[in-house]
Amino acid sequence: MASVAVALASVALSAPEVGDTPPSYLGKDQFDQKIRLKELHGKVVIITFWASWCVPCRKEMPVLETLQQHAGRERVHVIGVNIEGRRAFSMMKRRLKDYTMSLIHDPKSRLAKQFGVNGIPHMVMIKKDGTVASIKRGYSEAMVPKVIDEVNTLMRSEHGVDPLVQTDRSAPQDKS
Template identity: 45%
Template sequence: MGLPRIFVLALMLACFDALAAGGAAQPRPGDVPPADLGRTLDGTPVNLADRRGKVVVLTFWASWCGPCRKELPVLGRLQQAVGREHLEVIAVNVKEPRRDLTAVLRANRDLDLTWVHDARGDVSGRYGVEALPNMFVMDRDGTVAYVHRGYSEAMIKSFIDEIIGLLPEEVLESPAPAAATR
């Protein structure tokens, strides 16, 4: 006995809607996300598999996004406090001309993040990003631990608690990197 036609039609319509919206569902906690994130501004490939063993914060942002512009310095301070050996923040600029990205970088020279330019939206499409900022936190095994959409100052404490919970104990007991104490 086959499926009712209305059910088949609804299923086909849902699949068409997913394809029209970019087709990719957002990775969820427990998922292994797409590894290829493109290239840094100097052309170095960025692959999540190469970052296993450290916590990775992957944020999708744009220069016109006010909450994104507030989030980036917070992530920069976190990166500086923990150090790149145990935490890496990758900031993917979505669907903007390179000059807009460059202007933000000039205004934020002190942010030591891994910058990726996703001019065509290929990476953000694979991650199902539809709103900005959109952040994925990966544990040391490379699986998604947390997903955050949007930004507010009220979420900072819980976000930092999430990161602390993912870091190895020895990192929490060691002194902050020299750059963080300046």
């Protein structure tokens, strides 16, 4: 029991916090492409940890996909990290085949542990310089405008990048 507590404490101590640089290698996406944060430098990155059985996660995913589509991959890269088994992930991959965001499988929650995830959904927003901007636990529709505002702020730069245009700030309805 004591060794479990020590292991959990060491994971919590090593998890990136606001201002830290998170682990670079995230895994392979649905197209078997390696995703490394260092290769996404210069973009805002949103990583969310999720599962298909998680109702708030199912509500969050279409919102993040809409954000990905509006912002475009040249400015924002959204990554959904699924923590379920192979069968559930394969099913969700087929269901979300039209999504433009990256989907990563983390069945043993190794990546989730590195990020200090202890509940889902768990979102990590990363600045263009590769450091953690914020960490959000849970999901509610009231968060959507705040997330959009934060993405807009993170996308702005000294080069005058246009913010994300969001005409309808309400959350899309879950179609599952």
